[in-house]
Amino acid sequence: MNDTAGLKIKIQLMCGEEIAMGPGKADLLDAIRQHGSISAAGRALGMSYRRTWLLVDAMNRCWHDKLVDTVPGGGRSRGAHVTPGGEAILTAYRAMQAAADTATAPLMDDRLHALIRLHPLPSSSGAL
């Protein structure tokens, strides 16, 4: 989810009813690349161990190739890495984000900016 002056664009690649790739999963792939470990990546993003694994599991079930591969055990090579297929999908996803941002930013023009408040007025929902 990118934020350009009050404009948020969220791109999701769907596999049936499941999100195969979205803002959270893309950020998780980036963190796994950086940390070389699923649990360390989740911690860096402030996610629970369970939620982190559910996101990885969903990605691996939604694509024909695994996006994240793990090496179990206690050896030096233990950990997780983003597969070449995962790298390609992440690159394509980031390109879609960039294309959507570039295409919409000029439409969030001064006129529209002048119409929107910086902060909402207080809610009148008490009157409902």
Add this chain to the structure above:
Amino acid sequence: MNDTAGLKIKIQLMCGEEIAMGPGKADLLDAIRQHGSISAAGRALGMSYRRTWLLVDAMNRCWHDKLVDTVPGGGRSRGAHVTPGGEAILTAYRAMQAAADTATAPLMDDRLHALIRLHPLPSSSGAL
């Protein structure tokens, strides 16, 4: 939220932490235009009366001009309509949607389509 072959794009215009315009609010404005009534518009979208009013209230609090105006009472003119300012904002929002769709659709190419499954594999979360 538009759906182009597994690709969903959700655009939100933010006013602080509140969503000033998004897929649900844009659809509600369309329905108010069509039905001339907030409650009829909400019914047509399968929303509760309370939720419908909360969305209208949020829109009216997030923009300098009211997007929806109501005429109370029992007369012929009773009902709701989208203001000229609301029409302009809705048009700008739909243009952003279209621009994002047009920009990203070519990136959802055959190669990416071939990588994503039509339906996810069963969850292995029982193993967690």
